[in-house]
Amino acid sequence: MTYIDNSFNDQYAKAWYSIGGDFSYIFSKKLLAYLKKNNLEPKSILDIYCGSGNLLAEFQKAGLKCVGTEGSKAFIEFNKENYHDIDFIYTEELEKFGTKEKFDLVTCTNDIVNYMETFSEWQTFFKNVADRLNKDGMFVFDFNTTRRLADWNKVTFDQSRDIDFVQSITSNVHGKAVINYVFYVREGDKYSKASTVYTETSFETSQVVEALKKAGFKNVKLCDFELNELASPEARNKIHVVATK
Numbered sequence: 001m002t003y004i005d006n007s008f009n010d011q012y013a014k015a016w017y018s019i020g021g022d023f024s025y026i027f028s029k030k031l032l033a034y035l036k037k038n039n040l041e042p043k044s045i046l047d048i049y050c051g052s053g054n055l056l057a058e059f060q061k062a063g064l065k066c067v068g069t070e071g072s073k074a075f076i077e078f079n080k081e082n083y084h085d086i087d088f089i090y091t092e093e094l095e096k097f098g099t100k101e102k103f104d105l106v107t108c109t110n111d112i113v114n115y116m117e118t119f120s121e122w123q124t125f126f127k128n129v130a131d132r133l134n135k136d137g138m139f140v141f142d143f144n145t146t147r148r149l150a151d152w153n154k155v156t157f158d159q160s161r162d163i164d165f166v167q168s169i170t171s172n173v174h175g176k177a178v179i180n181y182v183f184y185v186r187e188g189d190k191y192s193k194a195s196t197v198y199t200e201t202s203f204e205t206s207q208v209v210e211a212l213k214k215a216g217f218k219n220v221k222l223c224d225f226e227l228n229e230l231a232s233p234e235a236r237n238k239i240h241v242v243a244t245k
Helices: 010-018 021-037 054-061 073-082 119-131 146-150 205-215
Strands: 044-047 065-070 087-090 103-108 133-144 154-159 163-173 176-187 190-200 219-223 238-244
Touching: 010 073, 010 163, 010 176, 010 190, 021 054, 044 054, 054 065, 065 073, 073 087, 119 133, 119 205, 146 163, 146 176, 205 219, 205 238
Parallel strands: 044 065, 044 103, 065 087, 103 133
Antiparallel strands: 133 238, 154 163, 163 176, 176 190, 219 238
16 A cells, blocks of 8 residues: 655655654653653664654664664655664555564654554554564554544644645545645745645554554553553543553
8 A cells, every 4th residue: 555645755855854753853752761761771673654764863862773664765865865874664565664673662653553544454564563573572653543533624834934834634534534734845935845645544442452462462551642651541532552562
């Protein structure tokens, strides 16, 4: 399955680094704090669909061996230019990682998991992640719940000196949410347009937990953005998962 459309170009990669990458950067700090608090010292990390590499950049500073996969060749080229000591692998499909190497930590953030349209894809993905983890390795990801996708309609506009950004989201389109990102990037006296459109699908949280356990994860924690375990995950629009093999 193709997850990235043809309009996803080098200008989009630059724009996402400046605006969209903030979430990955902030979450990397939360995850590093979580690891320290729990006396966990992973030596290697694989970030699946790593975007503009903002999360991996922070883990590289922390001394980990870093590898990222991406479904956008524009992101791959952008990242190779900006991070010379991180390996980036082009893998058009989420379920395929392009490496047989094993890692202590695997991450997949920004609700990338929701890109997969069928539950069998989610199950295959979880199994493949488990196969890429060392013993006691950890998988950290987030996903938008069915609660969010049932009524997720908004338009967001942001403006800066060099980039204008519009995000529009429409829910309940054949049971999915449709997300449209448009960036206008300044080039001298003109602006160039970069955009992408994709859909998100979700499944019941109990199904997700059961699929993770069947894939080989012995401990599954449902958390908030701070990675504190949730008392009532059914009331959440987004869940962050910490699953240990």
